Amino acid sequence: MWETKTLFRIALLTVFLMAGNSVWAQRTGSAGGGPRLYESRTFQIYTDLSEVDARELLKDLETMIELVSKYFGHPCRKRIQMFVVEDLSRWSPEERGKMLPEGLTSIQGGAGLTVTRVQQYVGGPKIDADAVVFAVSKHQTPMHEAIHAYCGLTFGSTGPVWYSEGMAEVGKYFQAGEKGVNAPPYVIEYLKSEEPKPLDDIVNNPLERTGDSWQNYAWRWVLCHLLGYNENYSQRFKPLGLAMMAGNNTGFNNAYGTQFREIEFEYQLFLQDLEPGYRADLCGWDWKTRFRPLVGAAQLACKVDAQRGWQASRAKCVAGEQYVVSATGEWSTGPDSSEGNGQLVGIIFQDYVLGEPFPIPDGEPFTAPSDGQLYLRCQDDWGKLTDNQGSKTVRIKLAK
Template identity: 25%
Template sequence: MFSAHSRRGLRYNRTLAGALSWQNGRGMFEQNYHRSFRTLALFALALCSLGWLASCGPMPAPAVKKKPAPKKVAQKPAAKPAQASPKTANNNANDEPPSRPFLPQVPESDAPIKPRKAGTLSDLVKRGEATQNDLPELDDGKIAAAGIRKLTGKHLILYTDVPATVEEVQKLPQIFDLAVPELCKYFGVDPSKLEQWKLVGCLIEDKPRFQGCGLYNGDVPDFPNGFHKGSQFWLYNQPSDYYRRHLMIHEGVHAFMSHWLGGAGPPWYSEGMAELLGTHEWDGQQLKLGFNPPDKTQVPYWGRVKIVRDEYAAQRGMTLLDIFRYDGQAHLKNEAYGWCWAATSFLNQHPQTREAFLALKTDTQDRSIEFSRRLHEKLKPQWPEIAEDWQLYVMQLEYGYDVARAATVRKESVPLPAAGATVNVAADRAWQSTGFEVTAGKTYEISASGRYQLAREPKPWMAEPNGITIEYHQGQPLGILLAAVTSPAAAVNAISPLATPDIIGTSGRLTPRHNGTLYLSLNDSPSKLADNSGACTVQIREVMP
């Protein structure tokens, strides 16, 4: 629970170090794929044959680095009560940030990676054009007699037994029609090719009605929420207008990819893309797909952020490579949808992965593990950095997480000059490399000055390197200067040092426990970086202990 409420924010009842401490001497994720031992064993054996199953032996947990007590900072005048906080903590789960560590797993494989199948996006679209009018033969008279209404749009014929008094249901074909050109834009498909493309959908409250009139035949399996096959999809009515639309678009993405891209890829990509693009914003006139919701009130009953946070807190977190290994049974559990959304959202936005991730649209005919191996191979030179940023993403995930701005800013580093050095730290980015290497056991003095902006509305919040105490993030004043020493391999088999930084403020000393590059950051939520501006100036020099 939160220990104290300020006028403009929430203060966590932990220090930053304590919030990310090792607990119970555990240094690894507990893997729980929610399937039988026999199935897991067979799956592991298959992966081993590819040489792609990472080691799962436990690693010893490193000792927690003790942090100095945060400096006392003069309290800024409180804002007027009528003004809303631009930095108030988001509507996440009603608990503290997850505090369990995990270890990323890097696969080693000697097996050659199979090349992708030959073919272009244009070839796939031509194939889709030839079959875009293949719709099931249905008896509308029999369907109407069963008490099922027919709603028709340009790209969707929707049958439903949800009462006409639920006005939002009437708009679903219109919303789907708006989604189609957005899907074309994302995947690079010419929308003129889809002029005749239609799907048949069923929005169900009473399943037997649909079974008795030919809309739900024996070849449709039982499913908890939604299911797609060919030119049809089925989904159960949902408790919120948002989540009903989300499921419709989700199944529509499956249908679009299967028809126009020749397939939807392996489970993590197929379900992840449907979740990524199904997450939307609708204002009654305009539709935006791939929406990054700033708080949970805009996406009622969606819950993907909460799934990841809860799973991580329960020590069932996933690395990207864990998610890549999902099999066809993984999505019988709801947790897999949360992790696949998180993976695709991260890869779609991260500056080091976005280009390679977007290129996957031409490889979707391949549902095998080779699809993921090719992606990993393409990103292999940067993988330790990507894995470290994923680690921070999972540990700090919240609504509106700005992956691009929160991505660690790295650069080539050189030894710190004997005379020291001066660097600038931007307020609108998360961790930033100083470009200088420091040595384990030596002591460095870090001093900072300057003013920078941490919010724009309702008025600018100006801060200095000691931070401002009208709001806290991760137990420390907003905007306070943090420091950590890391290296490319530091997060491969341990928690990233960036997750357990030292508190510096306007002045402090740092004695690294290992060699590496010095990184600095101005403490703020990863969802609130876009309205920051300015920078502070930091001087670094070696001193006697």
């Protein structure tokens, strides 16, 4: 969660910050396992975590902030101050008193809160910002809140709820060199067990101040992950985010209104195929290639990359008609691949609806199960495309 306090009087702000500062002046913790202060380049963390865990957390946070800074093209302007609580009973009343009341309340509710204080003269521009994070140590909450703090400090706002919370979820899963889905299994299982939440409901879903569920966060994550990684949408996503955080009058519909059906289709496909390691960047749908029917002895050729999801064959099929394919080239799936993987498979797309996948034998006729555009791929588990190699050139013609 994230909230802002815009303080219109500098004098008031000074008082506010001094109250906060007293915490950071105290460098040594109490002897009985109470909270202690740990510091790194970008973070000051006041926490009752063990020293090993606290330093591990700092390392993860620094890595994440480096990745998010690179993504937005802005370094973090200031140190982020965090209260991270593993067990509140280790915090004396005096220690708890160092937190803002709303931060303590959030921690007592098992969650987190980032308070960004924006310094602004009456009627004047924003001139400075500070961010303080209050978070429980579990569920990667400190990582999530640190994204809010970075955005608040760097851009003065974190954008609308779907973006703010969705990106905080995306960010908390950031790992160097990792493009695959690495949300925890319970999140993936939940998303796959539900009817897809309508996109309009996600982008218009306000933050529920009390007990906004992790399920709502999961839906926001899905949308932001898809838009951020799928190359059909990622180019517009960053400028949209920056514009929304700058307070410009824009939003999801402005940026993606004309692509709504495409996004809706890919969103549903993403949820259907979602598993750990799924690469949204490799599975973007090809909306550009032109398809045409096969006539007489004419043939169409396309290249199918073993590492990618469904790819355009260029052939428009007719239900019941027989076709034959010849494939040249080599590809391989990874070592821990399941039986049957590596087979060329097809699927028919028609009017934003997909049929069932079917195997396509090399050199033998197959029957098109329905009318529509034929897409192809190398059969493999959706979460294991990363280690595939090679490609095939596929030629398709009528089997007459």
